[in-house]
Amino acid sequence: MGYNKSMLKSFSYRLYPTAEQQSLLARTFGSVRFVYNRLLEYRNKAYERRKESRNYYDCNAFLRKLKDIYPWLRDVNSQSLQMANKNLDTAFRNFFRNPGKTGYPTFKKRCARQSFQCPQNVKVDYKAATVYLPKIGWIDCVFHRRFKGDVKTVTVVLEPSGKYYVRILVENGICKAGTDRKLPTSLDDVLGIDMGVKTLAVCSDGTEYQNNRHLANSERKLKVLQRRVARKKKGSSNRKKAIKKLARCHEKIRNQRDDTIEKTTADIVNKNHVAVCVEDLNTKGMMHNHRLAKAISDASFSRFLARLEQKCIEHGTLFIKVPRFYASSKLCSNCGYIYKDLTLSEREWKCPVCNVVHDRDRNGSVNIQKKGYEMMTIPVDGGKSTPVKTNMVDDRANAPKKPNVEKAGIVLENTTQEAPCL
Template sequence: MERAYVVRIYPNKAQRSRIERTFGCRRWVYNRCLEVRKAAYEATGKSPSRWELDRMLPAWKAEHPWLREADSHALQQAVRDLCSAYDHFFRRVRQGGKPGYPRFKSKSDPGQSFRTNWGVSVPDERHLRLPKLGAVRARVSRPVEGRIVSATVKRAPSGKYFCVLSCTGCPEAPMAEGEVPVLGIDAGVRDLMVRSDGVRVASPRALAKAERRLAKEQRRLSRKRKGSRNRAKQRLKVARAHEAVADRRKDAVHKATTQAMRESQAIAVEDLNVEGMKRNRRLAKAVSDASMAEAARQLEYKCAWHGRPFVKVDRFYPSSKTCSACGHVLPGLPLSVREWRCPECGATHDRDLNAATNIAREGERILREGTAGHAGTAGV
């Protein structure tokens, strides 16, 4: 089983300087490879392969000695990243999507990163050992299990440094069985999730609560002269404000998904078309702030970690319009209607709780019958 650990690191002044130089070397190699491929294709109609680009690295290092200061594996990874960008570009062209031709990297990008795959270890919970950097102060909040296959050092727009450790061979995390056999979850805008056992998790509304402050900081940024130190300081304030919004949202989603997984034996969610919902100009901001897709993603991989069945119910299944008491299906149900009364049995339903109950029943049916028409499963 593969797993990734995000560790915040606190490099000293010399280590920060080395990291920034590695960012620059990695960016230079990526841009040089892109330039070589474009020039070769325009001249001959063919592009050099990844192995041919790898063989150019020693000559570039001889021409520019400052490239030797960077980790050689990080430079080789830059070549692989460019070739992967081309592969994704051709795949999108074949599938008829937006091509997205590879672009040159800019040193003015607020986020920078490089990846390496050797010499990485975690000696203790306060340090991380990285190539060319040595022991870096870090905050390792949980034991790193498995074999470390790569480490990505990145600088967030807020100026913080992180290291993402990709590990393989991680054991499944043991966890006691929950009380609910199949837990149905209905995601929404007002509530982060409504569960079939009656639990409602309120949406943090992180963006809505911080919108006034964000607008104030961004107005201040727009008034600063471009290229000035004051503008650079204000840009950091704006980035930290946005990071705080993302952190509050991420914390709420992680807590809600972990609790749901611990208290159930299987989880069923609705396969929502979140991208389609974002095209509605009246709901786009609220849908993005609700993190519907992120909650489903976290539930899926956490169920896989702990061996729980995970089911996605088809998005066209009428979970909100079906009476959970008698099974009657309404011909229509506007979004403004939050409670409705069944015309057949007279039962009164809360829209979201009724949908969660129906999702749980449909998920249980899919797991029992093993059908693949309405869902996929993870962790089974």
């Protein structure tokens, strides 16, 4: 058992390209987007007209034709164009693997976030604070921290706010080995977490983490900025400026939200419990409830859970998802009575059987804690529990996909911490 799955970690650094480099980057973003969209069109048409599907290799052949028709495609890093094909292929694979959850690949828009990948020949110079990208050169970069591990992909991103970033995805082996993993021996070893709308997370030990509701706070500002964009003439440079301001506001909200998530998850993991249990929330289903949808997307539950899981793995803590339809807030954590008529607006309720007054979320977190503990143990000798070793983490979603030979073979020069390129 244990976490044998590879640990991927992403590091993001702000880039400060010169005006000249910006135009080179713009050309790469544009070409990659162009190739992606043309290949998607190629696949769509092949299906519409002849009911045929085109695979990665067909697309590669078509990409070569595109280069003959549009010679300017040869001016940019050809590997980045190749990656566009690869990414489109991945998008299709994900769609066919999980058609209900993953959407059909869509065309990339000029106004959205732009990105391209460099699979090879990226160099990092920590001392000079620069990153080398093929066909573009050394770009100023702020390394707020060093990255560790084997580099998998390097992605250059231009946010709609006008900020450039380089995102380095690394694989590192810092997760603790799973064979001698400790299992909880008492309920106190387990921390139950109830995710909520009013409070971001309530823990079974009584700690509460407030949801800062950044989006709600900035909503007025967003509305003003949105109205300003709407009032500007389409295609005008004033409209472009207004769009940029709006994008900056969105980016700030996202950063604030991520900050809350990082701090909260770090705090939870640092409590040093043997296991952390959460409810396997049906966030997609909850999104259909419009009153809840906004608050949930604001708190970005799924992102929170993903970060919590990753931090647990790094820390050597078990991460357990308690089944979704387990009625955690309706069950009295003291006597087991189920209060069927509990409504969403009821924050507190009194158990009619044992008379204990429950705070809705706190009660839920204790139930999650108990359920999680139960899942890790099997009863023997008339109720006495004994830990049992099983695979605790439901990692179907993160299950290793088909080995990606091409990706696994990526070797970057001089990008390790030990030997930055000079």
